[in-house]
Amino acid sequence: MSKPWDTDLSIYADEAALLQGLRRRERDACLCMLKHYGPRLYRLALRLAGDPDVAEDVLQDAFIRGCERIDSFEGLSSLGTWLHRIVVTTALMHLRAAQSSRVARATASDGDDGTAFLEYQADERDAPDRAALSAELRAQIEQAILALPDALRTAFVLRELEGMSTAAAAAALGVSESALKVRLHRARAALRDALSHTAVEAGVFQSGASQ
Amino acid sequence: MSHPCCPELLALLDALDGQPPDAVERAVSAHVASCERCAGEERHLDDLLAAVRSSAAPMLPTGLEARLLARLCPPIT
Ligand SMILES: [Zn+2]
Numbered sequence: 001m002s003k004p005w006d007t008d009l010s011i012y013a014d015e016a017a018l019l020q021g022l023r024r025r026e027r028d029a030c031l032c033m034l035k036h037y038g039p040r041l042y043r044l045a046l047r048l049a050g051d052p053d054v055a056e057d058v059l060q061d062a063f064i065r066g067c068e069r070i071d072s073f074e075g076l077s078s079l080g081t082w083l084h085r086i087v088v089t090t091a092l093m094h095l096r097a098a099q100s101s102r103v104a105r106a107t108a109s110d111g112d113d114g115t116a117f118l119e120y121q122a123d124e125r126d127a128p129d130r131a132a133l134s135a136e137l138r139a140q141i142e143q144a145i146l147a148l149p150d151a152l153r154t155a156f157v158l159r160e161l162e163g164m165s166t167a168a169a170a171a172a173l174g175v176s177e178s179a180l181k182v183r184l185h186r187a188r189a190a191l192r193d194a195l196s197h198t199a200v201e202a203g204v205f206q207s208g209a210s211q
Numbered sequence: 212m213s214h215p216c217c218p219e220l221l222a223l224l225d226a227l228d229g230q231p232p233d234a235v236e237r238a239v240s241a242h243v244a245s246c247e248r249c250a251g252e253e254r255h256l257d258d259l260l261a262a263v264r265s266s267a268a269p270m271l272p273t274g275l276e277a278r279l280l281a282r283l284c285p286p287i288t
Contacts, residue, residue, distance in 0.1 A: 178232035
């Protein structure tokens, strides 16, 4: 039985065409966007949020915000990078909201677009799996990252996995650069501790293993 | 062989908890730069992270794509 979303997506082979479709609110364009960017953006949302349910909310909010603003997307970055920034902003908003509701005192000031500080280029290429890192080991690492406290995890993900500069990551999190570096030290120490038992099989990490 | 994180580093992080970030950062960086054990562990972590950075994102959890699509583009009825 063919599902309603089994659609030929080749009509949006390039980004300009996809963007046009999104601006016309075409369902196929929506689906193409989800298929093309969904997995990377979900992984980003999960790493930042640290929880699958929150990650789903983040992703949904981010896509809604993206679709609402698609007409104002100026194409200065690629669509993927633009969506990426929206996910980061949305995830940090969710975390701040959860934190402030924990202290029962909302200091909501998230009216702005909030993406201006995210001046970094997201790496959108789906890099080939360079290392034959086993799925099990990868899951262990992801799990160890998710287990970090919010403050350490967000710092670590933005700086170490997303490749933001120290300054940009610090600005995104609203802390000083020294404070960010301390969070990174703490995050790395916690990860070293959690992952110390992982054996690195010989040959797995030949750098730049492209024949 | 398996071993936990460098105990000297952990003790240092504990001892400096609550101190101004500048001072903590300097002290911790200095330790990591001069500690052989930390060097090895940092390398091990960097190796793991390099592989994680270059890994492709897994598929979306079951049903998520359909839920997102329904939310973003409600079917016209
Ligand atoms: Zn050490």
